[in-house]
Amino acid sequence: MDHPPTFIDVKPLRRFGLDKKTVPLIQHIQYFPNPHRVFTELDYFFRQTELMLKQTGTRALAMLRFANIAAREQAQGPGGFVVNKVTVVGSGFVGATVAQYVADKDLADVVVVDILEGIPQGKTLDMMQAAPINGHDCNLIGTNDYADTKNSDIVVITAGIARKPGMSRDDLLKINANIVKEVAEKTVKLSPDAIFICVTNPLDVMTYLTWKTTKLPTSRVIGMAGVLDSARFQAFIGMELGYSVEDIKAMVLGGHGDLMVPFPRFSSVNGVPITELMTPERIQALVARTRDGGAEIVSLLKSGSAYYAPGASVAHMVEAILKDKNRLLPCAVYADGEYGLKDVYVGLPAVLGREGMKKIVELKLTAEELAALKKSADSIKENVDQMNKLLVAV
Ligand code: APR
Helix, strand or coil: CCCCCCCCCHHHHHHCCCCCCHHHHHHCCCCCCCCCCCCCCCHHHHHHHHHHHHHHCHHHHHHHHHHHHHHHHHHCCCCCCCCCEEEEECCCHHHHHHHHHHHHCCCCEEEEECCCCCHHHHHHHHHHHHHHHHCCCCCEEEECCHHHHCCCCEEEECCCCCCCCCCCHHHHHHHHHHHHHHHHHHHHHHCCCCEEEECCCCHHHHHHHHHHHHCCCHHHEEECCHHHHHHHHHHHHHHHHCCCHHHEECCEEECCCCCCEECHHHCEECCEEHHHCCCHHHHHHHHHHHHCHHHHHHHHHCCCCCCHHHHHHHHHHHHHHHCCCCEEEEEEEEEECHHHCEEEEEEEEEEEECCEEEEECCCCCCHHHHHHHHHHHHHHHHHHHHHHHHCCCC
16 A cells, blocks of 8 residues: 655644644654554544544544654654564464464564473564565564563463363363463553453353453453354355355354354355355355364364464454454454343454454344354353352452
8 A cells, every 4th residue: 555745734633632742743744654554552643533533534534544653653763663562372373373474464563472482482483584585574572481572462362272182171171261361460460451362262261261360341352263263154155156255254153162153144245145145055064064163173183273264363353453443353252231141252243443342233133043142152151150160269
């Protein structure tokens, strides 16, 4: 996206309430070399943007966004940027893939932290050596020291273990809950303004635990699952119909597990509902394959589970947040009455932007769909209760 040299007339800015400090910064900027790097964590500028938006509409919004970049560059010297920072906890398959996609999309500097010595350092060094080829300037570091994660914009939690033969679901729940609790405590202390994305399984339960542990507003604790489950459904629809996956949209809600709820009627190929393009039997087959999407990969890999699509899904959410895109994405979010669900993290359609989860969108569902969603949420609640018993108290 190239922008021609731009001159900002500061008079209207002054009129709309920008203060003495900001106006001269904006005044000096006539050309914005890299508008991709929109750095938005300064709430201040956004408050100003909102003010202007109310008064003059979208043109002012666009202007002020450029001014925002300009002011930051100016404040830090020529070519200086405040780069976003993403911490990924866990340098295993999923964590490393998240780091790689976030950097390859040129979204942020990345800190990968793990208890294993050498693994995060080695993997991020390898990624740094891919950067000249992939063409980004994001800095990636691997570490065993949480101090390096300080002031992150986003914290992604992928630390945990996979279920091993002979291990019960409760064993896994207890081990991962202890890991996630420890990780959440350590990271939130150093990055109290961050938005948390939880990936560790059982995902909806771990997201609830992250929220409880960090004590952050629910808007800043989100679980990644709906994006992945929907991407799987999209991929299967694409394989079935032979159309470009770019044209395929799909919506999968509910918990990330056997009770996920794919919504064929909200799934389409460039606006054409898939119910017009496939028989109900074929749709049901794809729905079933989506539900078993993770298990199908586990059975092929024999050891370990999926990581490319999970990693890409997290990077997609990171992008929506850092670029304040207001994307409508299915994510594990805290339901406080929406869809008749209360006090549970479950996959619902939500708007993601710079403040995290901006709102849950309530779609009109049939009684049958609502029942499926409730069943899914009930099973998550049972797991949360079980986790609480195992942890004694969260
Ligand atoms: N602190 C930091 N890192 C930890 C901790 C801890 N307390 N405990 C474990 N880890 C690290 C491990 O050392 C390992 O590097 O978490 C990483 C997990 O990586 P993998 O075993 O490769 O697991 P992965 O496939 O990445 O999956 C991670 O995401 O999708 C989910 O179900 C999946 O819960 C699992 C998680």
